[in-house]
Amino acid sequence: xSDTVKILAxxxxxxxxxxxxxxxxxxxxxxxxxxxxxxxxxxxxxxxxRCFNRMxxxxxxxxxxxHIMMGDENINDQALDPVFLRARVGMxxxxxxxxxxxxxxxxxxxxxxxxxxTNKSEAEDIVVDSLKRSGLWNxxxxxxxxxxxxxxxxxxxxxxxxxxIAVQPEVLLMDEPCSALDPIATSIIEELxxxxxxxxxxxxxxxxxxxxxxxxxxxxxxxxxxxxxYGETKDVFTRPADxxxxxxxxGKIG
Amino acid sequence: xxxxxDMLTAQQRQDIIRHSLxxxxxxERRLRWAGLTAITIAISFLVILISNIFLNGYTALLQSxxxxxxxxxxxxxxxxxxxxxxxxxxxxxxxxxxxxxxxxKFPDVKGMMDKRSLGDLVSDNAGYELRLQxxxxxxxxxxxxxxxxxxxxxxxxxxxxLDASLPEKMRRLDDKQIGWVDQLKEVSEIRKVFNTGxxxxxxxxxxxxxxxxxxxxxSAMALMxxxxxxxxxxxxxxxYLEYFARPGRVTDLIEVNINNLAAVPSIVFGLLGLSVFxxxxxxxxxxxxxxxxxxxxxxxxxxxxATRASIRAVPTSIRDAALGVGASRxxxxxxxxxxxxxxxxxxxxxxxxxxxxxxxxxxxxxxxxAFVVDVPTSITDPATALPVQIFIWSDSAERAFYERSSxxxxxxxxxxxSMNLLAVILRRRYEKTW
Ligand SMILES: Nc1ncnc2c1ncn2[C@@H]1O[C@H](COP(=O)(O)OP(=O)(O)O)[C@@H](O)[C@H]1O
Ligand SMILES: [Mg+2]
Numbered sequence: 001x002s003d004t005v006k007i008l009a010x011x012x013x014x015x016x017x018x019x020x021x022x023x024x025x026x027x028x029x030x031x032x033x034x035x036x037x038x039x040x041x042x043x044x045x046x047x048x049x050r051c052f053n054r055m056x057x058x059x060x061x062x063x064x065x066x067h068i069m070m071g072d073e074n075i076n077d078q079a080l081d082p083v084f085l086r087a088r089v090g091m092x093x094x095x096x097x098x099x100x101x102x103x104x105x106x107x108x109x110x111x112x113x114x115x116x117x118t119n120k121s122e123a124e125d126i127v128v129d130s131l132k133r134s135g136l137w138n139x140x141x142x143x144x145x146x147x148x149x150x151x152x153x154x155x156x157x158x159x160x161x162x163x164x165i166a167v168q169p170e171v172l173l174m175d176e177p178c179s180a181l182d183p184i185a186t187s188i189i190e191e192l193x194x195x196x197x198x199x200x201x202x203x204x205x206x207x208x209x210x211x212x213x214x215x216x217x218x219x220x221x222x223x224x225x226x227x228x229x230y231g232e233t234k235d236v237f238t239r240p241a242d243x244x245x246x247x248x249x250x251g252k253i254g
Numbered sequence: 255x256x257x258x259x260d261m262l263t264a265q266q267r268q269d270i271i272r273h274s275l276x277x278x279x280x281x282e283r284r285l286r287w288a289g290l291t292a293i294t295i296a297i298s299f300l301v302i303l304i305s306n307i308f309l310n311g312y313t314a315l316l317q318s319x320x321x322x323x324x325x326x327x328x329x330x331x332x333x334x335x336x337x338x339x340x341x342x343x344x345x346x347x348x349x350x351x352x353x354x355x356x357x358x359k360f361p362d363v364k365g366m367m368d369k370r371s372l373g374d375l376v377s378d379n380a381g382y383e384l385r386l387q388x389x390x391x392x393x394x395x396x397x398x399x400x401x402x403x404x405x406x407x408x409x410x411x412x413x414x415x416l417d418a419s420l421p422e423k424m425r426r427l428d429d430k431q432i433g434w435v436d437q438l439k440e441v442s443e444i445r446k447v448f449n450t451g452x453x454x455x456x457x458x459x460x461x462x463x464x465x466x467x468x469x470x471x472x473s474a475m476a477l478m479x480x481x482x483x484x485x486x487x488x489x490x491x492x493x494y495l496e497y498f499a500r501p502g503r504v505t506d507l508i509e510v511n512i513n514n515l516a517a518v519p520s521i522v523f524g525l526l527g528l529s530v531f532x533x534x535x536x537x538x539x540x541x542x543x544x545x546x547x548x549x550x551x552x553x554x555x556x557x558x559x560a561t562r563a564s565i566r567a568v569p570t571s572i573r574d575a576a577l578g579v580g581a582s583r584x585x586x587x588x589x590x591x592x593x594x595x596x597x598x599x600x601x602x603x604x605x606x607x608x609x610x611x612x613x614x615x616x617x618x619x620x621x622x623x624a625f626v627v628d629v630p631t632s633i634t635d636p637a638t639a640l641p642v643q644i645f646i647w648s649d650s651a652e653r654a655f656y657e658r659s660s661x662x663x664x665x666x667x668x669x670x671x672s673m674n675l676l677a678v679i680l681r682r683r684y685e686k687t688w
Contacts, residue, residue: 091578164579
């Protein structure tokens with residue numbers, strides 16, 4: 001665990017057409033820690049998460065203002081190539097979304113398009129390494145060329161994690177990665193997140209307070225597009241500074 | 255609590271429901287009957303239509319021939335070295351030879367008029383076709399017995415399509431001619447054989463020599479041009495509209511226009527081809543190239559719409575996944591979305607092409623309605639197309655062309671049905687469910 005700031009977001013405002021989804025968000029994300037975004041649904045967690053890899057660009061009505069600095073680069077600078085950015089900031093989505101191709105192809109795709117591998121054996125090395133890191137290797141090593149869609153939901157989600165880390169990003173964004181999974185698959189992924197934080201800065205959106213408490217070092221509580229509270233996870237959960245946060249974690253909102 | 259059913263007992267409530275149930279079932283039965291009737295009517299029309307075409311056309315599968323005995327005067331056809339001489343073959347009076355040989359069968363027939371009407375039993379193309387055969391296979395010259403095509407009128411009579419009970423003036427064969435044909439029938443010197451020529455030759459002035467190969471090749475060439483032009487253009491346009499176009503007035507305008515274009519009557523595309531491709535760019539008339547270009551314009555909106563629909567049917571999560579690992583928009587589209595959308599695109603294309611195959615009006619506008627006796631060998635040769643050929647024949651005076659146009663319709667239908675079947679099979683086989 002380190003104490004350096006990885007990403008510094010200041011005065012971030014996000015609009016869908018004229019509707020404002022996020023108001024003046026200021027936050028600093030710590031390097032190689034797990035930061036959890038919690039809050040009632042519709043409060044803007046996903047929207048904010050997508051600011052970090054510019055996935056909001058895909059939504060034509062979406063406009064993002066403000067600075068999101070990673071090192072001395074502004075992620076939100078329109079001159080910055082989002083394709084380059086996404087090689088540094090990977091993403092795992094809410095619903096497992098493997099490509100309808102083989103397991104191998106899923107993991108090898110990222111390194112290949114970025115030119116990180118130039119031949120088959122390099123690709124194999126990366127695939128094996130990523131599958132091992134995502135804890136999937138033992139389950140799939142003998143069927144790497146089977147379609148990924150044949151895996152179980154939990155396996156698919158770990159494959160998506162393997163696919164994301166195969167590009168060796170610095171930051172890993174996860175939008176409710178366990179919401180479509182059963183409790184056992186969920187706990188496997190939580191363990192995985194714990195292992196991965198030594199190498200990656202992880203930001204995870206979750207609707208489960210217990211999950212935030214289990215996996216994260218920092219927690220940010222959002223409400224109606226505002227960042228209400230942000231601090232050490234143990235502080236946020238044991239002595240929330242804001243009454244709204246307290247209401248939420250004690251189950252009165254949500 | 256002011257629910258009005260609170261006052262009822264459970265028994266009363268059930269009775270009410272049961273009563274309404276009866277009514278609902280009755281409505282359902284009525285609807286089912288209405289639907290069944292509609293389908294029956296539609297199917298019977300289809301059956302009537304197809305059997306009508308079949309009954310009109312199946313006889314065109316056969317062609318009448320009659321036997322003549324003749325010796326080909328080889329000496330007149332070779333040069334000094336004893337080889338066949340092309341020029342001499344060209345100028346030799348083949349028709350005279352055939353007719354003379356045929357008339358020998360009826361030595362009693364005297365007089366100019368009778369001789370002429372006897373000669374009319376033989377196809378006017380018989381000499382020409384004999385020449386073609388001999389050019390292809392000179393050994394035939396040693397032979398003495400030949401089967402040659404009858405005229406279309408005899409052919410019709412042989413197939414029972416000429417009513418001998420009509421007054422003599424009203425039919426195309428007079429009593430004497432029918433008598434001669436009957437005589438030939440008795441000695442089996444006239445027969446009906448499979449009409450291979452129909453599938454291996456192009457159009458002709460004489461129905462007995464007319465075939466559809468020219469039109470089929472013309473159609474195939476035009477459709478090739480259509481696919482080559484329309485498919486990439488349409489897929490590119492669809493990708494652009496789905497992935498790159500910023501929503502706004504311009505995009506809306508393009509969209510509305512594409513949808514409108516799909517509804518424009520095809521003859522308008524023909525007019526466009528006439529004035530732009532022929533008038534402005536001076537491209538060749540009657541050429542499959544131009545026909546294909548016009549049909550491509552016509553099919554373009556259909557394929558664009560089908561492609562956009564199939565692209566949209568691919569879940570955005572696939573695209574997001576690709577973008578998420580850092581694929582560019584184009585990579586996401588080409589590597590992940592298009593392969594998933596491909597079966598849908600293909601199905602749309604096949605249906606668009608099948609539509610184009612059946613089009614007549616725009617091809618007539620650009621002159622593919624010409625009378626062409628040669629099978630086209632390049633896309634700039636004058637040619638006609640299958641539906642246009644049907645149109646030309648059904649418009650001809652001879653009864654024999656009429657049966658040929660029915661057979662050509664059957665051929666067209668076979669092509670259309672197989673294309674649609676292919677589309678269904680592709681859709682079945684590759685249909686994805688997420
Ligand atoms: N594509 C979109 N277009 C318009 N509004 C959107 C879009 N996505 C999200 N929103 C709105 O932005 C707000 C925040 O949504 P989101 O970030 O998905 O919330 P969360 O992930 O916290 O549940 C919601 O009010 C939602 O309706
Ligand atoms: Mg969300």
